[in-house]
Amino acid sequence: MIRNYFKIALRNLARHKIYGLINVMGLAMSMACGIVIFTLVKYHLSFDNFHKDSNRIYRFVTEQHRDIISYAGSVPPPFGKAFRNDYAFAEKVARVVTQHDALINIDDRPDLKKYKEKEGVGIAEPEFFDIFNFPFLQETRKLLLQNLITAVLTERLAKKYFGNENAIGKTFKLENKTIFKVTGVLKDIPVNTDQRSRDICIMGNHEKHE
Numbered sequence: 691m692i693r694n695y696f697k698i699a700l701r702n703l704a705r706h707k708i709y710g711l712i713n714v715m716g717l718a719m720s721m722a723c724g725i726v727i728f729t730l731v732k733y734h735l736s737f738d739n740f741h742k743d744s745n746r747i748y749r750f751v752t753e754q755h756r757d758i759i760s761y762a763g764s765v766p767p768p769f770g771k772a773f774r775n776d777y778a779f780a781e782k783v784a785r786v787v788t789q790h791d792a793l794i795n796i797d798d799r800p801d802l803k804k805y806k807e808k809e810g811v812g813i814a815e816p817e818f819f820d821i822f823n824f825p826f827l828q829e830t831r832k833l834l835l836q837n838l839i840t841a842v843l844t845e846r847l848a849k850k851y852f853g854n855e856n857a858i859g860k861t862f863k864l865e866n867k868t869i870f871k872v873t874g875v876l877k878d879i880p881v882n883t884d885q886r887s888r889d890i891c892i893m894g895n896h897e898k899h900e
Contacts, residue, residue: 737882740880740882742823747821747822750773751763770783784821788812791810794806795866805850824885825877842872845877858872
């Protein structure tokens with residue numbers, strides 16, 4: 691029975707070639723559009739789903755009322771501390787600040803190297819890695835983001851700054867001022883996350899960064 695259906699379809703296509711070609715092209719294009727739409731929706735819905743308990747992680751934004759209502763992916767610096775003090779239902783709260791166009795100096799090598807990181811440097815509080823589960827290649831958990839002199843790099847940056855050497859224990863200088871010690875190396879951050887700016891490096895942060 692099914693073979694007969696195929697024979698009839700092929701005969702009709704052969705008899706009405708232009709009409710059949712239009713139908714086949716329309717079907718192919720509709721299937722291609724459907725696949726593209728499905729892929730895009732699946733990609734956007736996958737953002738940050740790789741974190742443990744991702745359904746319990748929330749990001750605060752600022753609602754701005756001007757000519758139109760818009761939203762900004764940031765909040766005033768004191769908000770994190772105030773929220774932590776005034777509301778008990780948040781298990782962990784971590785503020786992250788991005789310092790754009792950061793200058794990084796690697797001065798513990800024979801030749802001084804400087805890097806201008808246009809994407810910026812992510813400055814985070816210690817609870818950041820209790821909330822997010824970015825996979826580590828290497829880490830010194832005891833020192834991880836516990837004070838203002840520790841830093842975490844992605845694998846890409848560790849190779850960029852220190853080549854094939856072990857980055858753990860190495861130091862670099864931010865803006866020719868503060869020296870940071872590397873205490874962790876992350877696997878390169880996947881593209882389906884809104885934490886892409888953290889690909890540069892993440893440093894321990896306390897009230898002095900407000």
